[in-house]
Amino acid sequence: MASKVLVLVGTKKGAFIAESDEGRKDWSLRGPFCETWPMNHVMADPVTGTIYGGGGNEWFGPAVWKSDDLGATWSHSSDGLAYEAGAEPIKAVWSLAARDGVLYAGVQPAGLFRSDDQGKTWQHIDGLQKHPSRPHWNPGGAGLILHSLVLHPQDDKQIWVGISAAGVFHTADGGATWEPRNKGTRADFMPEGQNYPEFGQCVHCLVMAPGRPELMYQQNHCGMYRSEDGGRNWQSIESGLPSTFGFPAAAHPRDPSTLYLVPLNGDSSGRYVPDAKAAVWRTRDGGTTWQDMRAGLPQENAYFGVLRQAMATDRLEPAGVYFGTGGGALFASADEGETWTTIAEHLPAISAVETLVVDV
Amino acid sequence: MSDPVSATEHGQDKTVVVRLPGVLVDLFPGAPRRLDIPASTVSEMVAQLDRRWPGMRDRLCDSTPAVRRHINIFVDGERAGLEKRLTPGCEVFVLTAISGG
Numbered sequence: 185m186a187s188k189v190l191v192l193v194g195t196k197k198g199a200f201i202a203e204s205d206e207g208r209k210d211w212s213l214r215g216p217f218c219e220t221w222p223m224n225h226v227m228a229d230p231v232t233g234t235i236y237g238g239g240g241n242e243w244f245g246p247a248v249w250k251s252d253d254l255g256a257t258w259s260h261s262s263d264g265l266a267y268e269a270g271a272e273p274i275k276a277v278w279s280l281a282a283r284d285g286v287l288y289a290g291v292q293p294a295g296l297f298r299s300d301d302q303g304k305t306w307q308h309i310d311g312l313q314k315h316p317s318r319p320h321w322n323p324g325g326a327g328l329i330l331h332s333l334v335l336h337p338q339d340d341k342q343i344w345v346g347i348s349a350a351g352v353f354h355t356a357d358g359g360a361t362w363e364p365r366n367k368g369t370r371a372d373f374m375p376e377g378q379n380y381p382e383f384g385q386c387v388h389c390l391v392m393a394p395g396r397p398e399l400m401y402q403q404n405h406c407g408m409y410r411s412e413d414g415g416r417n418w419q420s421i422e423s424g425l426p427s428t429f430g431f432p433a434a435a436h437p438r439d440p441s442t443l444y445l446v447p448l449n450g451d452s453s454g455r456y457v458p459d460a461k462a463a464v465w466r467t468r469d470g471g472t473t474w475q476d477m478r479a480g481l482p483q484e485n486a487y488f489g490v491l492r493q494a495m496a497t498d499r500l501e502p503a504g505v506y507f508g509t510g511g512g513a514l515f516a517s518a519d520e521g522e523t524w525t526t527i528a529e530h531l532p533a534i535s536a537v538e539t540l541v542v543d544v
Numbered sequence: 545m546s547d548p549v550s551a552t553e554h555g556q557d558k559t560v561v562v563r564l565p566g567v568l569v570d571l572f573p574g575a576p577r578r579l580d581i582p583a584s585t586v587s588e589m590v591a592q593l594d595r596r597w598p599g600m601r602d603r604l605c606d607s608t609p610a611v612r613r614h615i616n617i618f619v620d621g622e623r624a625g626l627e628k629r630l631t632p633g634c635e636v637f638v639l640t641a642i643s644g645g
Binding site (some may be wrong): 213219225242243244245260261263265268269270271273274292536 | 555557567570571598599602604606607609612614615630639641
């Protein structure tokens with residue numbers, strides 16, 4: 185069966201969709217959608233094909249946008265997407281994830297909501313706000329945001345979230361209670377001797393390996409990590425990488441030992457790709473060794489960064505890999521990262537990249 | 545658009561004229577830039593707008609509840625909050641503030 189690939193792009197000024205056939209050589213681009221709102225995350229429910237976009241507009245506040253026709257028409261709602269009266273209002277939606285007909289949304293200030301009617305209405309999962317550590321959470325550079333939202337593929341009660349800068353939390357009861365899962369991850373920005381707190385780490389991106397829910401990877405502000413027990417314990421896998429700093433991580437669609445990163449040159453050095461030469465770094469052995477993939481990527485004067493949700497893979501064979509830059513360039517590889525082409529060069533600053541493969 | 549049923553209270557017409565910004569009505573198909581609605585406060589006016597176009601309240605107000613920081617509602621030339629009383633026949637301007645980049 186033939187397939188087409190949609191690359192869903194969230195930018196500072198609207199959502200865009202790049203589209204190609206399964207060869208992934210020639211691309212067309214549609215957009216901007218969502219009335220040019222800042223869109224922090226655009227993704228699709230792979231079961232229904234519905235596309236959702238989470239964002240927040242300076243004038244009009246947060247909302248989740250939705251398209252049932254692959255981006256041709258859109259509607260939006262924020263019904264129920266609110267904290268109680270008197271609390272700091274929600275500024276934006278930062279992350280979305282779908283499982284078994286339930287849509288989850290992570291928001292700023294950090295919190296989690298669910299929708300059981302495809303984004304029409306929302307309910308607050310308030311267990312996170314009741315965690316004893318909540319009064320001590322501090323915002324990261326982009327604010328106190330819940331950006332990584334990882335759902336267990338079989339157990340509908342298990343959810344992992346990444347919050348900047350509170351760290352990773354896990355629930356085994358659908359969100360009523362949570363426990364921090366940060367053991368082994370550093371907080372270099374804390375005073376000497378206090379660098380491994382129970383919570384307060386600056387997690388940048390959390391992903392799960394395909395087919396192995398207990399195997400997770402984490403790009404942190406302070407290092408790159410792997411966990412083989414669902415985040416209870418983390419081990420550094422940054423040896424061989426050019427930097428301990430970066431934002432996104434993308435798992436392979438089938439191989440649990442393959443992971444993609446875009447390390448940047450450091451948190452106080454401009455946050456560009458190292459030496460202004462772009463590379464995606466790939467491991468095939470769960471982080472023991474790393475290879476830099478550069479063919480087709482700019483190798484001079486590349487002063488861009490890649491944000492935490494701006495890299496993704498597709499489910500085709502071989503897997504496609506995609507990332508978008510703060511400078512509005514969108515890159516694609518149709519061969520698991522070996523070679524790269526440019527899909528678009530002049531988009532608004534890219535916040536998020538996801539894929540949807542549609543059988544036609 | 546006017547609401548003949550609730551336009552009067554104790555026999556008194558409380559219709560006000562509301563002007564909405566283009567970027568707001570673009571989010572709600574069918575919403576006009578100018579309409580007449582019965583309301584004696586800004587809060588009532590927003591509730592009436594939300595009744596006609598569900599979700600419009602969320603775009604204009606946050607959960608505090610308050611008029612959103614970058615939305616300006618002007619009544620008689622002054623920026624108004626939700627509790628501001630409206631006089632019958634007055635003109636209410638809903639405007640987006642200068643912001644963004």
